[in-house]
Amino acid sequence: MLDTIGLSKIEDLVAHLPKAVRYDKPLAIAPGRSEYDILDYFKERGSENAAAGGNGYACFLGAGVYNHYRPVMVDTVVSRGEFLTSYTPYQAEISQGTLTAIFEFQSMICQLTGMDVANASMYDASTAVPEAAMMAIRATGRSHILTARTVHPEYREVLHTYTQHQGIPLDEFGYDATSGLIDIEDLSRSITKDTAAVIIQTPNFFGIVENVKQAAAIAHEHGALLVVVFSEAVSLGLLEPPRDADIVAGELQSFAIPPSYGGPFAGVIACKEKWIRQIPGRLAGETKDANGNRAFCLTLATREQHIRREKATSNICTNQALIALMATVFLAVYGKQGLRELAVQNLSKAHYLAGKTKTIFSGPFFNEFVVRSEFKGIAEINRELEAKKIIGGLPLEKFYPELKNTMLLCCTEMSRKPQMDLVAEAFA
Amino acid sequence: MYPENFRYTKEHEWVHVENGVGTIGITDHAQHELGDIVYVEVPKVGTHVEQGKSFAVVESVKAASEIYAPVSGEIVEANDALTATPELLNSDPHVAGWIAKIKLSVPEEIDRLLSPTDYQAYLGEG
Numbered sequence: 001m002l003d004t005i006g007l008s009k010i011e012d013l014v015a016h017l018p019k020a021v022r023y024d025k026p027l028a029i030a031p032g033r034s035e036y037d038i039l040d041y042f043k044e045r046g047s048e049n050a051a052a053g054g055n056g057y058a059c060f061l062g063a064g065v066y067n068h069y070r071p072v073m074v075d076t077v078v079s080r081g082e083f084l085t086s087y088t089p090y091q092a093e094i095s096q097g098t099l100t101a102i103f104e105f106q107s108m109i110c111q112l113t114g115m116d117v118a119n120a121s122m123y124d125a126s127t128a129v130p131e132a133a134m135m136a137i138r139a140t141g142r143s144h145i146l147t148a149r150t151v152h153p154e155y156r157e158v159l160h161t162y163t164q165h166q167g168i169p170l171d172e173f174g175y176d177a178t179s180g181l182i183d184i185e186d187l188s189r190s191i192t193k194d195t196a197a198v199i200i201q202t203p204n205f206f207g208i209v210e211n212v213k214q215a216a217a218i219a220h221e222h223g224a225l226l227v228v229v230f231s232e233a234v235s236l237g238l239l240e241p242p243r244d245a246d247i248v249a250g251e252l253q254s255f256a257i258p259p260s261y262g263g264p265f266a267g268v269i270a271c272k273e274k275w276i277r278q279i280p281g282r283l284a285g286e287t288k289d290a291n292g293n294r295a296f297c298l299t300l301a302t303r304e305q306h307i308r309r310e311k312a313t314s315n316i317c318t319n320q321a322l323i324a325l326m327a328t329v330f331l332a333v334y335g336k337q338g339l340r341e342l343a344v345q346n347l348s349k350a351h352y353l354a355g356k357t358k359t360i361f362s363g364p365f366f367n368e369f370v371v372r373s374e375f376k377g378i379a380e381i382n383r384e385l386e387a388k389k390i391i392g393g394l395p396l397e398k399f400y401p402e403l404k405n406t407m408l409l410c411c412t413e414m415s416r417k418p419q420m421d422l423v424a425e426a427f428a
Numbered sequence: 429m430y431p432e433n434f435r436y437t438k439e440h441e442w443v444h445v446e447n448g449v450g451t452i453g454i455t456d457h458a459q460h461e462l463g464d465i466v467y468v469e470v471p472k473v474g475t476h477v478e479q480g481k482s483f484a485v486v487e488s489v490k491a492a493s494e495i496y497a498p499v500s501g502e503i504v505e506a507n508d509a510l511t512a513t514p515e516l517l518n519s520d521p522h523v524a525g526w527i528a529k530i531k532l533s534v535p536e537e538i539d540r541l542l543s544p545t546d547y548q549a550y551l552g553e554g
Contacts, residue, residue, distance in 0.1 A: 141472065277467065277469070277487075302487050302488070302489075302490070302491050302492040303487070303492050307491055307492070308491070308492055311492075311494070
């Protein structure tokens with residue numbers, strides 16, 4: 001086979017890879033061991049991992065990826081062959097199951113966000129946010145994007161990647177050092193007549209619930225659209241939907257999508273009906289078949305890249321059908337009341353732990369909050385917690401140099417009182 | 429079928445110039461080829477357009493197509509009725525289905541457009 005492709009040895013296949021990224025030592029596994037021996041060995045070593053929600057570890061790390069319970073029903077449904085192996089539902093006549101599931105998904109997202117239209121999902125929030133910004137640019141004919149510094153720092157990085165080579169000016173406005181809410185005065189100062197979108201996140205990266213109405217009023221007064229971002233979808237079970245937004249972009253990882261080292265997740269874009277033709281990706285719509293029966297099909301696809309080529313609304317025409325289905329099943333399992341109860345548990349537990357620590361912001365928070373350590377370094381606290389089989393919070397200094405010796409902590413329904421008390425003690 | 433006082437493009441737009449203002453639309457042939465039109469993105473008043481450059485989008489059940497300006501100038505009026513009733517482009521492409529009015533900045537551009545006879549001959553070749 002090597003002869004046919006003009007190579008002499010197997011290593012030639014990877015010769016183009018830099019030496020620095022190649023492992024050139026023999027694997028640290030004795031030769032001649034059976035497959036089940038090796039599996040046992042790796043399972044044993046794997047059990048040493050400090051895994052969120054696994055191997056006996058408690059997790060207080062959030063910051064965009066959350067440790068929530070995944071109902072058993074979720075994997076049972078998504079692993080059905082009809083969903084797991086199905087191709088894009090271009091042929092409506094053989095894809096009614098997938099299309100119905102997408103339509104259900106879109107309907108649920110509209111109910112949660114208070115928007116009129118939701119697409120069939122995005123990769124994740126970090127790609128949904130810049131796509132929402134591009135929508136606003138197309139809708140307003142303006143080019144300036146203004147984002148709050150309290151939007152997830154990694155979402156802002158992807159936004160920067162999108163804008164930097166397209167001549168789109170991107171600016172940030174700050175937060176109030178006392179409340180942790182967006183700095184309204186800084187927003188008013190920074191917004192211009194060329195601002196296409198104001199982007200805020202709620203609960204914001206510090207876990208604090210923003211005043212969407214107030215931000216919307218300022219954006220609209222200047223003719224800009226308001227994009228509201230969320231990273232913790234469970235908050236929507238309790239908080240008022242961001243109805244005053246023009247576009248909502250969010251992350252659904254909290255809805256039964258495993259953390260999996262950071263993906264794959266599913267994002268969402270929803271908007272007011274007025275902007276439906278600017279929405280990227282695909283939409284499932286309700287229609288009637290030849291016999292007048294209720295049926296579903298992809299709709300408004302004429303702007304996608306397989307038809308419109310380089311003039312397509314977006315180059316993201318992919319959706320996360322299977323992952324979005326996890327979220328759909330999750331929402332169906334919990335229901336409206338169940339999601340509310342889940343959100344209340346998250347809120348109550350976070351407020352219990354926050355009450356025992358020194359939080360630095362006074363704004364209302366959901367299930368995350370920022371704590372300052374007065375006596376020890378943040379890294380030291382996390383090391384101490386790890387020894388007690390607890391994954392601590394996120395040190396914030398990396399993203400916010402001004403927030404020295406602070407940690408973003410997160411409680412979910414999975415947090416238990418004994419571990420919460422140990423976290424509080426670690427700060428003492 | 430194709431009014432005598434209109435001028436036409438090979439991209440199937442028509443323009444009717446009166447007092448330095450050109451009313452623009454798509455031809456009967458174009459609407460027939462596009463099929464049922466479901467949406468028209470009309471340009472904003474005040475926008476400057478250039479001859480041969482895209483200035484509107486017409487979306488049918490089959491495709492979303494660029495509409496190219498037959499003349500250069502400033503958009504002085506857009507047919508907002510198309511937002512609610514895009515099907516006017518199918519039913520009455522040369523009258524009620526007009527898309528926008530442009531104040532001509534280079535009136536002699538008209539000379540480069542096709543007469544009804546030439547346009548119909550062009551369609552015949554196609």
